[in-house]
Amino acid sequence: MKMKKILAALFILLLILILVLVVRTVTYKFGKVTRNVDDKELVNTAPSEQSVRRFVGGIRIPTISNEVYEETDFKPFDEFMKYLADSYPEVYRVMDADTINTYGLVFHWKGRNSDLKPILFLSHYDVVPVVGYDPSTATVADTVFRFHDKPLPPIGTYSEKWDYPPFSGAVAGGRIYGRGTLDMKCMLFSLMEGADNLIAEGFQPERDIWFAFGQDEEVSGRQGAFNIAGYFKQKGLRFSAVYDEGGIIAAPGSAIESIQEPLALVGVGEKGFLTLRLTIKGMGGHSSMPPSKSSLVYAAEIIEKLNDNQFPAEIISPIAAFFDNVGGEMGFFSRMAIANQWLLEPLLLKTMEKSPASNALVRTTTAITMAKGSDAANVLASEAEVTVNFRILPGESVAGVIEHVKKLCEGYDVAIHVVSEREPSSISPENVRGFGIIKEEMAKIYPAAIVTSYITIGGTDSYKYQTVSDDIYRFLPICLNQYEQRTIHNENEYISLENFGKMQWYFKELMKNY
Known part of the structure; x- marks a missing residue:
């Protein structure tokens, strides 16, 4: 009889526990996802042919970094710097351009109100090597830009796992192929395009805007980002927000199988x-x-x-x-x-x-x-x-x-x-303008996406800039499936024209509306 009472009491306690778990689950305040009724983007983000051509020209320059910095082939880096200046004369006219440690690039766009904290956008233009590729064997045909309807023949020496030569910038099937298309020239050219377009519209920012492009992120950033951050610190600058690579939009099911919506993963810290x-x-x-x-x-x-x-x-x-x-x-x-x-x-x-x-x-x-x-x-x-x-x-x-x-x-x-x-990075806050504007702009081009904080697993240059800002956000507005994610630092790296166009629009609006 006593045992029955004990079992009955345990059963009642179990029911109470289950009830508590269910009630807490039903009443728990999960984040709300605000979406358009038809889940369609609100703006036209298709890239112009001119922007694609300028991007492709940058992909064709093999700015490969070297673990031993002194052994880097700097000729392509010199060529890339000249190419940027030739491609974006208005950006160089309006923004103050400077070099740090020879190859680090810094741009300063003066705003109307010097009392407001500036914002900083990062990128890097060095890329990792391509296994089996020897740039010295490439022919002139490698560097001819065209929108390809048919595959290019194998040109130069490169892995057969590449659909197109890795420094050709081939445009085919709605994609741009080449090393650096995802990591990380895409952000650099999106920023330059955004600034160029805003200048053409007669826009002047309310607060100062800075760009900082490193030359050795892939091999630690000690010569690039580290020195640029020191330059900013010496000038006494404190940034309202810093934006860099790190997170992406994971295509439905590619991050968590049960979630069939795009996940915009914003890195608020990194390991x-x-x-x-x-x-x-x-x-x-x-x-x-x-x-x-x-x-x-x-x-x-x-x-x-x-x-x-x-x-x-x-x-x-x-x-x-x-x-x-x-x-x-x-x-x-x-x-x-x-x-x-x-x-x-x-x-x-x-x-x-x-x-x-x-x-x-x-x-x-x-x-x-x-x-x-x-x-x-x-x-x-x-x-x-x-x-x-x-x-x-x-x-x-x-x-x-x-x-x-x-x-x-x-x-x-x-x-x-x-x-x-x-050391691991500090954690940036979410209840600030720097994070909130990401949600605002994402709602216009990826209305179905769930924007959430995240930890960036890999390292980025942004770590060096903790000395000049507490609010650092690592995110590229590009939607990648599992295969595309694996092409980063791998064979067949490419970016879709859709992603490239949305990235340009996003960074332009971020500069315009911050």
């Missing part, structure tokens, strides 16, 4: 990084007389420890806001987990951990990228090396990650060398 080289000592010698454990075996054990002891998952503030914004479009059980994180947060985190992309949003990640032992098959190396890369979640630190590694390496003879490091 830091730390690369460590671990040198593990052991007994070396001839492979015919191996010890019970060699240095490489010790290295394998450390690799296993690093892989098995991942950093704990957690929901930081931008991801909590992300859930609040997108949750209303998700299924009932997902909404229940978001609305009842006091109880169901572990389940929510388990769901995020299932995908590499979403897992990276909720923890500092550990990636074993390189390992080295002996150079000969019959030699036991006295030292083995392991390289590990961490992407650090905001709120954690480089020092904390190093301490984590030291603890895992206790009991082994290990030397830890820091190859590269950068």
Whole structure:
């Protein structure tokens, strides 16, 4: 009888718990998505042929950055700088143009009211190399612009996975092909087109507008963005908002399968990084007389420890806001987990951990990228090396990650060398003009999109500008499906004419209406 009463009481408590979960789910205030009735863009954003031609000319110049800055081939960078000046004479006439550290480009458009804080737009014009491509083998036909109805024949030496030569700027099938079309000349040319069009309309901004274009973002930005940010700081400038690359519009289903609406992912912060080289000592010698454990075996054990002891998952503030914004479009059980994180947060985190992309949003990640032992098959190396890369979640630190590694390496003879490091960024606010105007302009060209805060997983130049602004937003208004997202730094990079046109319109309106 007593057991029945206990079971009955437990059943009642369970019902109450279920009722609480359901009520909280139904009444939870998820972000509201305001849309047009017909979900059609309100403006014409088709790019002009002139803007496409100017963009294509910039894609044709192979401004490839080099890890060793002094070994960079700077001839294309000189050519690119001249090309910009020749292509946008009115921008150079109206805006004050300057160079920082030879190749960093800075433009200043004076506004009517010097009391207002200025705004800053970033981009970079260096690009990553193309595997298998040798620019020196390209022929003149590579640099001839035309709207292609038929595929170009293979010209120059390049990977067969490219539909068109990677520095041809071929325009075909509603797309512009080439290295830098997505990362990152698209933003640079959109800004120049926007300014050029506004100048032609007789527009003068109310507040000062600045552009800053780096030459080495792909290899750390130490020579470009770092020096430009120092230049701004020396001038005593504080920006009302800074805009850079980072987030995109993820096509329906490409970010979260259950969400069949475009997700405009605005990076309000970015992860830091730390690369460590671990040198593990052991007994070396001839492979015919191996010890019970060699240095490489010790290295394998450390690799296993690093892989098995991942950093704990957690929901930081931008991801909590992300859930609040997108949750209303998700299924009932997902909404229940978001609305009842006091109880169901572990389940929510388990769901995020299932995908590499979403897992990276909720923890500092550990990636074993390189390992080295002996150079000969019959030699036991006295030292083995392991390289590990961490992407650090905001709120954690480089020092904390190093301490984590030291603890895992206790009991082994290990030397830890820091190859590269950068702390996570600060988090920019959402309740300010800098973020709000993104929503305003997006509603006109992507009325169905859900605009939400996000954490940028990769690094950008914007990190260097934290010294001159608290409000930094990483976002390109380009809608990409999963395949298109994978072409960044990869084969067959392209941007659709539709995306290029919308990007031009967006940045023009941002400058005009801020």
